[in-house]
Amino acid sequence: MDRLYAIIPAYNEQDNIRQVIRDWYDVIAATGEESRLVVIDDGSKDDTYKIMLEEAAGKPALIALHKDNSGHGATVLYGYRYALENGADFIFQTDSDGQTLPGEFDLFYRRRHKYNFIIGCRKDRKDGFFRILTNRVLRLVVRMIFSIDLKDINTPYRLMDRSVIEDCLKYIPKDFNLSNVILTVAAARKGYKGLYIPITFRNRQGGKNSINVKKIFMIGWKALKDFCKIEKELR
Numbered sequence: 001m002d003r004l005y006a007i008i009p010a011y012n013e014q015d016n017i018r019q020v021i022r023d024w025y026d027v028i029a030a031t032g033e034e035s036r037l038v039v040i041d042d043g044s045k046d047d048t049y050k051i052m053l054e055e056a057a058g059k060p061a062l063i064a065l066h067k068d069n070s071g072h073g074a075t076v077l078y079g080y081r082y083a084l085e086n087g088a089d090f091i092f093q094t095d096s097d098g099q100t101l102p103g104e105f106d107l108f109y110r111r112r113h114k115y116n117f118i119i120g121c122r123k124d125r126k127d128g129f130f131r132i133l134t135n136r137v138l139r140l141v142v143r144m145i146f147s148i149d150l151k152d153i154n155t156p157y158r159l160m161d162r163s164v165i166e167d168c169l170k171y172i173p174k175d176f177n178l179s180n181v182i183l184t185v186a187a188a189r190k191g192y193k194g195l196y197i198p199i200t201f202r203n204r205q206g207g208k209n210s211i212n213v214k215k216i217f218m219i220g221w222k223a224l225k226d227f228c229k230i231e232k233e234l235r
Helices: 017-029 048-056 072-085 102-109 129-146 162-171 179-189 213-234
Strands: 004-010 036-042 062-067 090-094 117-123 157-161 194-200
Touching: 004 017, 004 072, 017 036, 017 048, 017 102, 036 048, 036 072, 048 062, 062 072, 072 090, 072 162, 072 179, 090 102, 090 162, 102 117, 102 157, 102 194, 117 179, 129 179, 129 213, 157 162, 157 179, 162 179, 162 213, 179 213
Parallel strands: 004 036, 004 090, 036 062, 117 194
Antiparallel strands: 090 157, 117 157
């Protein structure tokens, strides 16, 4: 039976994390006895990790990890490496803000043997004009630098087989903030078979987004330089 590891990074999500864990736990556990829901606390300053430990009691398929703060992208990479080291056959990633729906996961998992990576394409997004605009600009930048047009470049709803991640991780700089972007780009450029499936993308279900305009600008400016370097490596 396939071993699935679902990776959820969390930072200051005490308002959401309990419900997110409960929403996802049964979905992931139902895929097999060796599947795991891995929630990674990225050095939260609130009670996120405490709640994670409370939820882990009596949930054998839930793994609650804690690490020093290094940002969303770096935490996602940490989770991918953890999954690979522990023998995952397939790796799923989503976020801890409650914007995505576990009920749509089966559409992805049923197709896992037909595609190397399956990514959600956010339809009718509810997370605000600025974030939608940011994603459109990012898609344009990726098209210009990598000569590839991807429907939804940075979606936190993706299922990948381990071969893709093992192969493509080497192109991602250490602690890179836009790790999922490069993972998607590298997988597409290297000819892995991918599929986009429309998903629901709700408002954040509680708490505040830790990413602001200044952070997005700084991440984007650094990413531009890294994108050019990575493009040469992919060639």
